[in-house]
Every structure is written in C-alpha cells, then in structure tokens.
Amino acid sequence: MLDVKDLHVRFHRARGNREAVQGINLHMDSGEILGLVGESGSGKTVTAMAISGLMNRRESSCTGEIWLDGVELLSCDREQLRKLQGKDIGVVFQEPMSSMNPVMRIGPQIEESLRIHTKMTPMERKERALYVMAAVELPEPEQVYEKYPHELSGGMLQRAMIAAALTTRPKLLLCDEPTTALDVTIQAQILELLKRVNREFQIGILFISHDLNVVRKLCTRVAVMYQGKLLEEGPVDQVFYHPEHEYTKRLIAAIPTRKKRG
Numbered sequence: 001m002l003d004v005k006d007l008h009v010r011f012h013r014a015r016g017n018r019e020a021v022q023g024i025n026l027h028m029d030s031g032e033i034l035g036l037v038g039e040s041g042s043g044k045t046v047t048a049m050a051i052s053g054l055m056n057r058r059e060s061s062c063t064g065e066i067w068l069d070g071v072e073l074l075s076c077d078r079e080q081l082r083k084l085q086g087k088d089i090g091v092v093f094q095e096p097m098s099s100m101n102p103v104m105r106i107g108p109q110i111e112e113s114l115r116i117h118t119k120m121t122p123m124e125r126k127e128r129a130l131y132v133m134a135a136v137e138l139p140e141p142e143q144v145y146e147k148y149p150h151e152l153s154g155g156m157l158q159r160a161m162i163a164a165a166l167t168t169r170p171k172l173l174l175c176d177e178p179t180t181a182l183d184v185t186i187q188a189q190i191l192e193l194l195k196r197v198n199r200e201f202q203i204g205i206l207f208i209s210h211d212l213n214v215v216r217k218l219c220t221r222v223a224v225m226y227q228g229k230l231l232e233e234g235p236v237d238q239v240f241y242h243p244e245h246e247y248t249k250r251l252i253a254a255i256p257t258r259k260k261r262g
C-alpha cells in the first residue's frame with residue numbers, strides 16, 4: 001500500500017548541509033500498523049510530514065519516491081497531491097489542542113476534509129461526522145459536535161482529532177506521538193482505540209513514537225530511526241529480543257521497567 005523509496009528531505013535554511021531525512025525506505029501493507037521509533041530529532045516527524053504532503057515546499061525539498069496504492073506522490077502536481085493526500089492520508093499529531101482551531105466548534109472541524117474533498121451536502125457531512133464520532137467513542141456525539149475545543153478533555157480532543165482524520169476513509173493514518181501529551185490511563189485508551197480503528201476500518205497506521213514500550217503494545221513491525229536514517233526494521237519481537245544495532249539496544253535498555261517506574 002505504502003512504499004517509500006530513498007526519501008531525502010532537506011531544509012534550505014538548515015545549518016550546514018545536513019539532511020533531516022537521508023534516504024529512507026519504508027514499506028507498509030494495507031491494514032498494517034508500523035511503528036517508527038527513534039530519539040527526538042531523528043527525523044520521524046519530517047518523514048511523516050513528507051508522506052502526508054504537509055512539508056512547506058518553499059522551506060524544504062523532498063526527493064525519492066512515495067508510492068501510495070500505485071500512485072507516486074512526489075511527482076504529482078500540487079493540486080493532485082492535495083486531493084490525494086488530504087483524502088487518502090489522515091494525520092493525528094501530538095498536541096490536539098494546537099491542531100484545533102480554538103474559536104471553531106468541534107463538529108465543523110471534524111467535517112473539514114469532507115468539505116474540501118467531497119461533494120457531500122452539509123447534512124450528509126454532519127451525518128458522517130456524527131457516525132465517526134460515535135465510532136471513536138466520543139460520548140454524546142450530538143452534544144460534543146456543538147462544543148469548542150477548550151470544553152473537551154485532552155483524551156476527548158485526541159478522539160476528535162482521530163475522528164477528523166477518519167471522515168474521508170483514508171487508506172493510511174499517520175499518528176505522530178498521538179499519546180505523548182496524555183496521561184497513562186488515557187494513553188492506554190487511545191491505543192486501544194487505534195487498534196480497533198485499524199481492525200474495523202482496515203486502515204494502515206504509521207505510528208510514530210519515541211517510546212518503544214508503546215510501540216510494542218500496538219505494532220506488528222517496527223522501524224528504528226537514527227539521525228535521519230533507518231537503522232533497522234523488522235517484526236516487533238525480533239527487534240526487541242534480537243536488536244542488530246547498538247543504538248537499538250540502548251533504546252531498549254532505556255525503557256523503564258515496572259520496578260524502576262515504581
């Protein structure tokens with residue numbers, strides 16, 4: 001479904017000539033959950049932004065190939081790209097509060113990509129939004145629809161973001177540290193939700209995290225990123241129990257055990 005080949009991303013104004021992403025290859029089957037882990041600054045977010053087409057083209061340049069179901073995205077013109085990426089790729093980011101418009105009600109924000117990418121009538125859009133809100137277990141969707149972001153808890157906001165990403169039935173959901181800002185209980189609920197969304201909607205998830213523990217709970221395969229490159233990739237258990245690289249071993253050793261956490 002997704003094939004990233006030799007992806008490079010360079011910021012024009014970066015210090016020196018360092019590329020943030022230096023020739024990454026990724027493959028995802030449809031319906032798969034792939035984890036992308038690595039320390040802060042390793043290039044995870046830039047990779048996700050490049051795949052979702054959200055990179056600012058004046059600030060940066062991407063080379064390589066990004067294939068989504070037989071279409072190469074980097075060679076599409078802007079108009080095509082906007083259509084494909086907005087409809088087929090949903091994104092969920094770390095800070096739901098900063099991804100939402102604070103002065104706009106939740107419902108219309110969830111409907112946004114339907115407004116841009118479909119010819120649905122306002123009534124059809126609302127119906128679809130309420131359906132997806134119920135699917136992500138937002139309690140009392142009709143009421144939440146009318147609320148403003150500050151009236152929702154962090155966990156509910158993240159559910160609303162996930163709902164917004166799902167309205168167009170994308171093939172791929174990019175989740176960039178979606179639970180990092182949430183407390184542990186809510187985090188576990190959101191992970192359960194993502195698992196269910198993956199199963200029920202048959203949607204592939206690229207799950208980005210610096211936390212190997214979280215990735216282990218959710219993903220079948222994991223790719224490890226370090227300084228703009230992929231170090232290794234494989235089934236979660238293989239990478240955990242037989243890591244190839246010293247860096248991966250250190251990442252695993254850095255996982256707090258139950259005891260250490262107290």
Ligand SMILES: Nc1ncnc2c1ncn2[C@@H]1O[C@H](COP(=O)(O)OP(=O)(O)O)[C@@H](O)[C@H]1O
Nearest residue numbers: 011013014020039040041042043044045046047
């Ligand atoms: N807009 C930008 N301009 C210049 N450099 C950037 C920009 N965004 C990210 N970078 C650089 O790209 C590298 C990768 O960043 P990022 O993908 O955000 O890392 P991660 O998500 O793994 O923490 C970092 O060195 C960062 O400083």
Ligand SMILES: [Mg+2]
Nearest residue numbers: 044045046176
């Ligand atoms: Mg990041």
